[in-house]
Amino acid sequence: MPSIRGSSAAGLIFVISPPKICCKMFEYMEKLIAGFPQDMHQAIDRLRFIGVMPTDMQNVLITGLGGSGIGGTIAAEVLARRCSVPVCVNKDYGIPAWVNTHTLVVACSYSGNTEETLAAAHKANEAGASIAAIASGGQLLATAETEGWVSAKLPEGYPPRAAFGHGLITLLGLLQGAGLYNDWDATDLHRVADVLEQSQETIRNTARDLAEKLQNRTPVIYAATGLEGVAVRWRQQINENAKMLCWHHVLPEMNHNELVGWAGGDKRMGVLMLRSEDDHPRTALRMNLNMDLMRKQTDCVLEINAIGTSRMERLYYLVHLGDWLSYYLAVQRQVDPIEVNVITELKNELARH
Amino acid sequence: MPSIRGSSAAGLIFVISPPKICCKMFEYMEKLIAGFPQDMHQAIDRLRFIGVMPTDMQNVLITGLGGSGIGGTIAAEVLARRCSVPVCVNKDYGIPAWVNTHTLVVACSYSGNTEETLAAAHKANEAGASIAAIASGGQLLATAETEGWVSAKLPEGYPPRAAFGHGLITLLGLLQGAGLYNDWDATDLHRVADVLEQSQETIRNTARDLAEKLQNRTPVIYAATGLEGVAVRWRQQINENAKMLCWHHVLPEMNHNELVGWAGGDKRMGVLMLRSEDDHPRTALRMNLNMDLMRKQTDCVLEINAIGTSRMERLYYLVHLGDWLSYYLAVQRQVDPIEVNVITELKNELARH
Known part of the structure; x- marks a missing residue:
C-alpha cells in the first residue's frame, strides 16, 4: 500500500456535544x-x-x-x-x-x-x-x-x-x-402520507417502547430481502442520530450463514425483526423459527409488524418508525442527534488532498 | 401477522460438538x-x-x-x-x-x-x-x-x-x-491457483496472527465497494466455521453513516480493513483516516493488504486468507468448524410445513 503523505487523522476526533446543545438538538x-x-x-x-x-x-x-x-x-x-x-x-x-x-x-x-x-x-x-x-x-x-x-x-x-x-x-x-x-x-x-400523519402518536409510542427495550444493546436488524433498504435506513439512522454501531441482514440469506453465528450470540444484542404481511410465507415461517432460536441467546428479540393496507404504506410505516426509534435512542443516550461532525471533519480532511 | 401453526422451534437448538469430534473436524x-x-x-x-x-x-x-x-x-x-x-x-x-x-x-x-x-x-x-x-x-x-x-x-x-x-x-x-x-x-x-498454493504457508501464518489479535472481539470487516463480495465471504466463513457473529460494510458508503456510529464503538470490536492496491485513491485515503479514528475507540484495528500482481490474484488471496482466519478462530474457540446443525435442523423443520 503506497503511503499517503499527510493523511494522518491526528486532528479528527469524535466530538461530544454538551447537554445544553443536546436539548436544543432533540427539539430540532x-x-x-x-x-x-x-x-x-x-x-x-x-x-x-x-x-x-x-x-x-x-x-x-x-x-x-x-x-x-x-x-x-x-x-x-x-x-x-x-x-x-x-x-x-x-x-x-x-x-x-x-x-x-x-x-x-x-x-x-x-x-x-x-x-x-x-x-x-x-x-x-x-x-x-x-x-x-x-x-x-x-x-x-x-x-x-x-x-x-x-x-x-x-x-x-x-x-x-x-x-x-x-x-x-x-x-x-x-x-x-x-x-x-x-x-x-x-x-x-x-394517502400514504395521511395515514402516517394520523398514526404518528402510535408510531412514537412504539418507538419509545423499542428504545427502552434496546437499552445498552447492540441492535441487529433483520428484514425480508425486499425490505433490505428499510433495514439499512434503520441502521443508518441509528448510526447517525444515536451514535451507535449496529448491523443488519436479510432473510432468507442469513439463514445460510449468520444464523450459525448466533451460537456465539449473547445478551448484548437486541434483535429487531421487521415484518410485513406480504413477506414470502416461507420467509415468514423462517422468521418465526429464527426468533425462537435467537431467544435462546438473548432475552431481547423484538418483532415489529409493519402496519398499512398497501406495501407502500407498510414501507413508509417502517421507515418512520425507524426514524423515531433512532431519535429516542439518542435521547436515551443523551447524545446530539443532529451533529455528524466526524463526517464534516473527514470531508474537510479529504478536501485538503 | 397471521400465526403459523406448529412453527415453534422449541426443538431447534445450537448443538455444541464434544472436544473429540472437534479435533477430527479441525483436521477435516x-x-x-x-x-x-x-x-x-x-x-x-x-x-x-x-x-x-x-x-x-x-x-x-x-x-x-x-x-x-x-x-x-x-x-x-x-x-x-x-x-x-x-x-x-x-x-x-x-x-x-x-x-x-x-x-x-x-x-x-x-x-x-x-x-x-x-x-x-x-x-x-x-x-x-x-x-x-x-x-x-x-x-x-x-x-x-x-x-x-x-x-x-x-x-x-x-x-x-x-x-x-x-x-x-x-x-x-x-x-x-x-x-x-x-x-x-x-x-x-x-496461475492464480499456483500463486495461492505457493504462498499458502505465508497466508496461514498471517491468518493465525489475525486470529490471535481478534481473540474475544467481534470482527467488523471493511473493504472497498468492489470487494464487498470478499468481505461477505469473510463474514460468512466466520459465522459458519467459527460460530461467531460479525458484520461488514464498505467504503466509501460507510463514511456517510456507520463512521458516526463509531462514536459508540469500543474495545469489544476488532476491525479488519481489507485493502487492495487498486482501490480508488480517494477510498484508500478514506481508509487511512478511518483507521486512525477507529483506533481511538479500539486497540484492535487490523490492516490487511491483498497480495498479488493482478486483481484476480488479490481477490483470491483475500478469499483464501479469510477462509484460514475462520479456521484459526474455530480452533481458538474450540468449536467444530464443520457442523452447521442449526441450518440442517431449520431445513428439516421447514420441510415439515
Whole structure:
C-alpha cells in the first residue's frame, strides 16, 4: 500500500456535544421527524422535472451515498417488483461498465456536492447515458443546468438524512415520469402520507417502547430481502442520530450463514425483526423459527409488524418508525442527534488532498 | 401477522460438538481449505457445459444463497468492471419483474436442493429466461436435464461453503462461455491457483496472527465497494466455521453513516480493513483516516493488504486468507468448524410445513 503523505487523522476526533446543545438538538430533530408526512405531501405537490425524459431505456442506475443514496436502494426494491428493466444502485466513485446510451443514470446528492456522486455522474455522462439529477443545489444542479440533464430541486436547509420525506418521493416521481412504472399516482402517495400523519402518536409510542427495550444493546436488524433498504435506513439512522454501531441482514440469506453465528450470540444484542404481511410465507415461517432460536441467546428479540393496507404504506410505516426509534435512542443516550461532525471533519480532511 | 401453526422451534437448538469430534473436524476443515488451490486447478480443467449458451442477452441474474450464492456476488463485482450488460444477484424465492427472454439466469445451489433457488429458477423458466444451472446434483441438475438448460456439475461430497474453489471458477467459466467477458483464460486462472498454493504457508501464518489479535472481539470487516463480495465471504466463513457473529460494510458508503456510529464503538470490536492496491485513491485515503479514528475507540484495528500482481490474484488471496482466519478462530474457540446443525435442523423443520 503506497503511503499517503499527510493523511494522518491526528486532528479528527469524535466530538461530544454538551447537554445544553443536546436539548436544543432533540427539539430540532423531533421537529424534523414529526414533519416527515408533511414533507411527503409537499414533495408530491412539487413534483416538477426540468428536461426531457429519455426513451428506449434498457437499464437504470441510481447513484448516491448515505442519506441521499438510501432512497435509491429503497426505490430499486420497489421497482424490482414492477419494472421491465433492471434498476441498480451505485455507491462509489466509479460506475459499472454496462452504463451506455441506453442507461438512465439518476444522481442523488442532497447537498449536490458529494464527491463520489459527482465523479459517477461525470463518468456516466462520458459513457453517453441519459442523466437525471436530484439535489438541493451545489455542483450537481449547476452541472445539470449546463449539461441539459433532467433535474429536480429539493428544498434547502435539511440535514441530508432528514430530507428523506422529500427525497424518496421525488425519486419515485422521476422514475414514474421516465415511464418505469405507472401503478402509483399522487393520490395514492398523499394517502400514504395521511395515514402516517394520523398514526404518528402510535408510531412514537412504539418507538419509545423499542428504545427502552434496546437499552445498552447492540441492535441487529433483520428484514425480508425486499425490505433490505428499510433495514439499512434503520441502521443508518441509528448510526447517525444515536451514535451507535449496529448491523443488519436479510432473510432468507442469513439463514445460510449468520444464523450459525448466533451460537456465539449473547445478551448484548437486541434483535429487531421487521415484518410485513406480504413477506414470502416461507420467509415468514423462517422468521418465526429464527426468533425462537435467537431467544435462546438473548432475552431481547423484538418483532415489529409493519402496519398499512398497501406495501407502500407498510414501507413508509417502517421507515418512520425507524426514524423515531433512532431519535429516542439518542435521547436515551443523551447524545446530539443532529451533529455528524466526524463526517464534516473527514470531508474537510479529504478536501485538503 | 397471521400465526403459523406448529412453527415453534422449541426443538431447534445450537448443538455444541464434544472436544473429540472437534479435533477430527479441525483436521477435516484444514484439509478442505488446504485443498482450495487444487480445487481451482481441477475446476479449470473440468470446465464443461452441457447445452447451448443463449445469445442476444440484455441482462444476467445469478440466483443462489449462502456458500452457493457468494460466488455470484463476487462474479457480479468482477463482471461489473468489464461486462456490457448488468449482472445482478438474487438471494430469494422470487425474481425481479425484469427477467424475460433476454435474460440469462444462472441458478447456483451446491446441493441442488436449496428451496429458494429452485423456486427462483422455476419462476425464471416461466418468464422465458435462458437458464443455466450449477450444482453437484439434486433437483436442480435433474430439472436442468429435463428442461434442456445449460448445466455444469460440481464434484460431490463437500460442505457447500468449502466447494467455493470449484464454484467460483465454474461460474466465471460459464459467464465467459456465454460471451460476457473474454479477458481471462484458463492459463491466467491456473496461475492464480499456483500463486495461492505457493504462498499458502505465508497466508496461514498471517491468518493465525489475525486470529490471535481478534481473540474475544467481534470482527467488523471493511473493504472497498468492489470487494464487498470478499468481505461477505469473510463474514460468512466466520459465522459458519467459527460460530461467531460479525458484520461488514464498505467504503466509501460507510463514511456517510456507520463512521458516526463509531462514536459508540469500543474495545469489544476488532476491525479488519481489507485493502487492495487498486482501490480508488480517494477510498484508500478514506481508509487511512478511518483507521486512525477507529483506533481511538479500539486497540484492535487490523490492516490487511491483498497480495498479488493482478486483481484476480488479490481477490483470491483475500478469499483464501479469510477462509484460514475462520479456521484459526474455530480452533481458538474450540468449536467444530464443520457442523452447521442449526441450518440442517431449520431445513428439516421447514420441510415439515
